[in-house]
Amino acid sequence: MHNISLYLTSACLGIIIFFSIILAPTVFKVLDKESASRYLRAFFPKFYLFLFGVSGIAAILSNNTIIATMLAITSFLFLFSRWPLTTAINNATDKKNSKMFKLLHGFSVSIVLLQISIMISLFFINF
Secondary structure (H helix, E strand, O other): OHHHHHHHHHHHHHHHHHHHHHHHHHHHHHOOHHHHHHHHHHHHHHHHHHHHHHHHHHHHHOOOHHHHHHHHHHHHHHHHHHHHHHHHHHHHHHOOOHHHHHHHHHHHHHHHHHHHHHHHHHOOOOO
16 A cells, blocks of 8 residues: 555656646647636646545555655645635636736645645655
8 A cells, every 4th residue: 555655646746747847838838828728727626636636545545644644734735726726816817816816826836836845755754
């Protein structure tokens, strides 16, 4: 079970990095602003729920209490990003409140960077 937790954590990390480096920049280069917005509004809820589930399963399967706790925190951060945060970002966009959008988007990026840091650090904790 321990190895499955390791593989799932690695998969989450890979998915986040792939999205950040490959998918997001391509969306903004290939699609017009309206299409990119519609695509991302459809994509992010699934992205966050999928990563919530995978990291949650990794937490459950971990046989190390520290690792399980850190993965549970990471998992719940995905859930937080899905519901209140993504909804607030979309509302700010709809209201054309660019100041609020930038603030909330920056917060969401900070959460993702924290999650990446947590997942990378787990490999040094004796995974």
